[in-house]
Amino acid sequence: MGRIKKMLRIIFGRSMFAVISLMIQILVIAAAYRFLSFYLAYFYGAVTLLSALVIIYILNKEENPSFKMSWMIPVTAVPVFGTFFYMLVELQIIERFMEKKLKSGMDETECYLEQNPRVMERLLKVSRRNANLAHYMKEYGNYPTYGNTNAQYYPLGEAMFEAMKREIAEAKRFIFLEFFIIEKGEMWDSILELLESKSREGVEVRIMYDGMGSLTVLPYNYIKVLQEKGLKAKVFSPIKPVISSYQNNRDHRKILVIDGHTAFTGGINLADEYINRKVRFGHWKDTGIMLKGDAVTSFTMMFLQMWNISEKDPEKYDNYLRDPEYFYPLELNMDGFVIPYGDSPLDKESVGEEVYLDIINNARYYVHIMTPYLILDYEMVKALTFAAKRGVDVSIILPHIPDKKYAFLLAKSHYGELIRAGVKIWEYTPGFMHAKVFTSDDTKAAVGTINLDFRSLYLHFECGTYLYRNEVIRDVERDYQETLSLCRRISLEDIPNDPWYERFAGRALRLFAPLM
Incomplete structure (x- = not known):
């Protein structure tokens, strides 16, 4: 029945x-x-x-x-x-309208995202190369570099879920949620209960989810359900039965901002498979990060920029800055540098890809990557293979149980070229790898929503956090090594064992890779 x-x-x-x-x-x-x-x-x-x-x-x-x-x-x-x-x-x-509105929002928030010159002076003394990356991020994306920020890394969705609930419960002024997928279940229901409670206390709550991401898992009128609970809610780019390229540009970001002083991001959506309460493709490996401090301002403004694409009334951005009276605990890992960043398909800059390429190209000892997809363009293939050829330990963990068969076949079509160049390919044998993590040389890491595929790098709205010389990078690398112990390394001898038609399909699918 x-x-x-x-x-x-x-x-x-x-x-x-x-x-x-x-x-x-x-x-x-x-x-x-x-x-x-x-x-x-x-x-x-x-x-x-x-x-x-x-x-x-x-x-x-x-x-x-x-x-x-x-x-x-x-x-x-x-x-x-x-x-x-x-x-x-x-x-x-419609795409031109979205581009204009987003540009307008970025212009309006520019004054809140000014670069602290003392932070840049300190970064220049430590590393000219990373100062150059910071210059690019500020000049071409308006993403400043911050100090005075505490970072906490979560190696599983379950751990981040508990932290999110604790922080939401402590909210005093506002809560912003922006997620690609929201689905009814233990995870979302418990968070929604907290949001309702905070709203009754007078806390402003805004919720935004993607029209495609939640198309089949939420009722069409779910926005009204949330609004009746006293919450501000909207769907980003709701699916409409028309042929339009703007439907291709989904909001794949995952952002939770609390009172302007705490922010979460990573690969984790608000659905039960992300915390392994529901099994879909074996064990679901995902990661996330929490920031407390100055860098949260960037995530606050990123949320408001997207929210206001469909708004007519002007936003009072001052209301959502960190309360000057809020004091966060000063910990050792506040000594490094943090750059929260977004990526838009509507401008000329592929910020997410540039961050990844900068990490790969400047690596001296290792680049360790966790990603669910490996659908690469020429530049990314050359960067990975050249890094391996010059002696850098380039290691990539992918799923063993994929969520999309065609994407898995496409990923495998790259295995031979990468392995022959010295890149190490691993598959996460317990199940599905959904994390989007780069770590390099014990000094750099990137944690966010950006996959190694064309959709994330060029077609979707994305976000991430770049970390440099921050104590939390050790936690990211430790998680990578612990995850590696659960993986199986792929060799050149494994490739011919795949059926010939799968190998052919993977290569044929490269024609359509930019759409996947």
């Missing part, structure tokens, strides 16, 4: 409605293409010229060559359909 109800919900739910609507639009486009084909003799020359102009336009765009190739193939192979479909996707008014 339960299966029947679940099937009926799928058949008559909004997901099926969206799929049917998209199929109708595709059929209309196909019918238009067929109709125009009858007049091929009259407009073929015009279409050929238009296709050539589109290819020239694509070639001259400032974007990753892999994206250019993924568009040039359909434009060349199927000129009419490919050309008009590209123009349909490229000419999106």
Whole structure:
């Protein structure tokens, strides 16, 4: 009976409605293409010229060559359909509106994100290379470098979940939540109960989740349910049954900000598999980080920038800065440097990828990576392989039980090239690896939401925390080594053991890698 109800919900739910609507639009486009084909003799020359102009336009765009190739193939192979479909996707008014609103929000918050010159002076004395990265982050993303920040690393979602509940319970003024996925269950229900309680105490609570991430796990009217509980809530980019490229730009960030002095981020969504209360792909390995101190200002402003994309009234940003009377405990790990950062698909900067490349390119001894996906562009492959060739210990932990078969096949298509160059590939045998962690040379680490795939690096809104010479980096590396003991190393001899059709599929899927 339960299966029947679940099937009926799928058949008559909004997901099926969206799929049917998209199929109708595709059929209309196909019918238009067929109709125009009858007049091929009259407009073929015009279409050929238009296709050539589109290819020239694509070639001259400032974007990753892999994206250019993924568009040039359909434009060349199927000129009419490919050309008009590209123009349909490229000419999106909603995306331009989002870009304008986000830029406006970043301009409005710039005055709250000024770089403390004393922090930069101290960083310059320690490391010119990291000062250069800090300069890039501030100039091209408006993400300052902070001192005076305490960091706590969580090697599992269960540990971060308990910390989140403790901090929420202590909130006095406001709580901001921004997550890709929210799903009913033990994790979300217990957090929601706390949020309701804090709201009754007069604490302002704002909740934002992604339309795609929660499409199949929350009711369509769930926003109203939250609002009736006295909470401010909204869906980022709700799914609509129209062909639009802006639907591709999801809010994949995970941010919890409390009173402007405490922030959480990492790979952990608000659903039970992230704390292993529900088993989906074996044991779920995830990580997160909590910040207390000056650096939380960046996460506060990142949240408000995204929240106000769909708001008309001006925001009173001053109300959400850290209370000057709040004192956080001074601990040893406050001596380092912290850069919270975001990444937007609507600007020209791939901040998330640049941080990863900077870590890889400047590594002297090791680069250790945990990631659920390995869908790489040319630049990332060359950076990883060159680091290994020059003697750096480059080691990557991936899932053994994948959540997406096609992504796993794509990842495996890179194994041979990476292993031959000296990169060590490991699979987390207990289950699924969902952490997004880089650590290097006992001095650097990055913990956040950014996967090693095209979607995270180029198409999604993301966030992370870069740490330099902070005590917590030891905890990150210790977790990596402990996780490594649960992994199986992949060798070149293992690759031919995969069925030939899987190896072929993995290589063929590279054509569509920029969309995955």
